[in-house]
Amino acid sequence: MAELPQKGEANLNDEARLRYSVSLVKQAGVQFYTLTMPSEVLARTCKVSTRNEDPAQGFQRELDSKRAREIADYIDSGQGTIPSSVVLSAQPEADLKIVGRGKTLEFNDAKGAFLILDGQHRVYGFSKAKTSLRVPVVVYNGLSRKEETRLFIDINTKQKPVPSQLLLDIKNLADLETDVEQTLRDIFDLFSNRRKSVLKGRMSPADSAKNKINRVTFNQSVKPLLSLFSDREPSEIFDVLNSFLIAMDEETQKKTDEPVLTKPVVFRAYLGFFKPVAQRTVDRFGQVYTPANFAEIVSPVFQNLRASKLTSPGTSPTSLRDYLTDRLSSKLSL
Template structure:
């Protein structure tokens, strides 16, 4: 990069042609991006804006990631040169020149990364793609294409490989180990019903499992992952057998049903401990028996989307008449 005047930047570039469009590729300092790029969003510019509002928390995470000294974000920022840039091609097509103006470039993709770079204390070189001469229609179409043609990595896969990247925190590590026991142990009542790396309509994904179990992990104190698995497997086994009596056991993999079953575990476990001083499956079954006497099968076969509503219903079914 050269800055031959206080308000001008020069960069060496490569010209790329794809279909009807031509664009320039280069690397640019993160602070230059911060000083010369802007976004257009529907909230601030309802007439012709098309991008969503920035999420400041997300941008701060990017800044922290860069500042820790280990972060690398090789994905290109995609820009469209505006009239304020006074964009010029020089040097036989191998150099570009533009003004240092806060609205020199409209961001078509990478707005949170640019915002994160602006919050970062560290200057980094960033891959950049620049389109020149686009109409607002073309800019909007490219924005739509970027956001519909690129398929994100499923959260299920990200959870599954986090341990390989050594990115897991303690709770994620614990949840992964518990899930893996349910997925692989021959004693598991969920054997064949779990999907570690993919979303599935007929299986419990790692994302569904984690979101259910994260609410009850604190109830296990310092128990290790296998102890938690054994207790929860006995509980799930008792619940599965209760559902089986109504021929609705296959619905245990429904995310609403599964989250509801796990969310009421503390209520059932407390009663089981108070009455039997153990967490065996037969003890759980005894405590759950009033629930299955009152449970309407349609509540499980057609659970809706609110696991909290179903949880409240299950807790009501657990209640028994008080006897002195």
């Protein structure tokens, strides 16, 4: 069992006992206790059990010190609150007792008194933070290792994480967007709403949907291109990228009726292919970024191209991008 790094450990003897007011909760024939504990108490009395440390009995992932440091900084910023409960299983070292007519939980102030079932990085973060705070806690008592493991599995499979695309979609409501994220949001919204957008009706802002581009895929694809546009406004960036994608989509439709443009691998590969195409477009037509001008550059790339390269592109946008770039070079004529 791995002990969490200790913070502010007092000179306590092995007989030291701590007491906290609790509420008893019963669910589906199982009971547990809810309470709050000081973060420093959690830091010095909790442990984790990892698969690497104990292949036979361990069931948790390794602690990530970077993630814990981020939690500690969030707490120490003075603006951070962590209302979700840490879930613990009392171990023999705790010698846990319920006293005071069932209203008080008493346990040894000892290392390894509790095994963390959920919240190991929060507790690790508490150990790194300078700030003390009261933390909601759920405590199970008398669980076997099998029961602890099953509870760990339930907690980590029944609780569905918030999709990344939803977090991106609501960041502006929390006033947390960076300038780059705001620019990407504006461009995404233009692709979603402009009548002339090649992606109108094919964008999904808050979740993943078949044959639609979500914010995560869009941001991954467009962010590397922003440096090419200097101080251009989002509407200008949209006009250029939309013209390019119209040309790519029209050439694609000559090969297949499948909506491959909205395949994440294809979409990311196409936008990865934008830079060399844009350079040749500028060389031939100047800064006149029309679908027709882009088509002049990309149409040779699609000549004799197997449709399967687009309908079954594999999992690597980079491989498809490089394939298109190689074809562009091989079609060069002077």
